[in-house]
Amino acid sequence: MKINDIDMRRWKEYDDIITDSLWIFPARDNTGAHTPEYHGNFIPQIPRQAMLRFTRRGEWVLDTFAGLGTTLIEARRLGRNAVGIEINGEIARKAMDLVENEDNVYNVETRIIVGDSTSEEVYEDLGNFQMVIMHPPYWDIIKFSNKGGDLSASQSLDEFLNKFRRAVHLASQHLDEERYLVLVIGDKYSKGEWIPLGFYTMREVMDEGFTLKSIVVKNIEENRGKRGQYALWRYRALKDGYYIFKHEYVMFFVKNS
Ligand SMILES: C[S@@+](CC[C@H](N)C(=O)[O-])C[C@H]1O[C@@H](n2cnc3c(N)ncnc32)[C@H](O)[C@@H]1O
Known part of the structure; x- marks a missing residue:
């Protein structure tokens, strides 16, 4: 089975x-429809690398936490059909406006569903996908909304992981066997303790029937929230004995057959 357009x-x-x-x-x-507007979005280079390596032109990509649609825009640019699920209607509408600003050179389909990716009904009309990309909230580091299903509204780590696992379970039912699930996540620091959300969520994906293929460590570029505050972060890190987050993870899994 050929899973990309690379000519070896x-x-x-x-x-x-x-x-x-x-x-x-x-x-x-x-460039293009990609916006620097910040809503906890990832950089387009992440979905781009994933799709170039592990999908073919004309295939289908599902993003279960679509946000401002970075994956959808990049998919359109690369000639992949894409569906995004986003719980926040206002953000979903903005995402669709952005997507429509991107030329549809390959005439692909792009759709965004306003809904909760931990809820079964959202997936009802969906067919099969050849890649799933998941960039969930990093628990409650950014509070996206107070909606019940929103992972960032989870009251405990267990609740966060249960919801995440549910989204993996449901999305995985629409992913072809031996195809890739890509998880993008960072860790959290709370009350003097490093909470390894990356490794916890990695375990959940593996327990849902996936084989881990790679853990990529990616640099975190300064975002609006931290810009100008670096000196303060460094002071606190030196005083309290920890390291400042400068990386997040891009994890690649294959669905077992
Ligand atoms: C880290 S952001 C993803 C950003 C996206 N990768 C981008 O580049 O714009 C996480 C998104 O997940 C959404 N979200 C949280 N819980 C959700 C759920 N249960 N179902 C669907 N979307 C959810 C939030 O509203 C937020 O937009």
């Missing part, structure tokens, strides 16, 4: 495709 006879020509597990991106790609 010309493998030396794909300079833009990363094969190392350390990803340092100096800046966000804000």
Whole structure:
């Protein structure tokens, strides 16, 4: 089964495709419809790398936490059909406006569903996908909304992980066997303790019938929230004996057959 459009006879020509597990991106790609507007969004280079490596043109990609639609915009650019699920209606509408600003050169379909990716009914009309991308809230680091299903409104770590697991379970029923699920997540620091959300969520995905293929460590670029506050963060880190988050994870899993 061929899962990308890479021609291995010309493998030396794909300079833009990363094969190392350390990803340092100096800046966000804000070209085309991509917006620097911040809503906990990831940089387009993440879904781009994932889709170039593990999908083919014309295939279908599902993003269960679509946010401002970075995956959807990048999918359209690369000629992949895409569906996003986003619990916040206002953000979903903004995402769709952004997507429509991106030229549809390959004539693909792009859809966003306003709904809760932990709820079965959201998936009812969906067919099968060849990739699932999940960029959930990093528990409650950013409170996206107070809606019941919103992972960022979880009152405890267990509640967060249960909801996340439910979304993996439901999405996985629409993912073809031997195809990739990509999880993008960072850790959390609370009350003097590093909470390894990355490793906890990794375990949940594996327990849902996936094999871990890679853990990529990616640099975190300064976002609006932290800009200008670095000196204060450094002071606190030196005083309290911890390290400042400068990385997050992009984890690649394959659905077992
Ligand atoms: C980290 S952001 C994803 C950002 C996205 N990758 C982008 O680049 O714009 C997480 C998103 O998940 C949404 N969300 C949280 N719980 C959800 C749920 N149960 N179902 C669907 N969306 C949810 C939040 O509203 C937020 O927009």
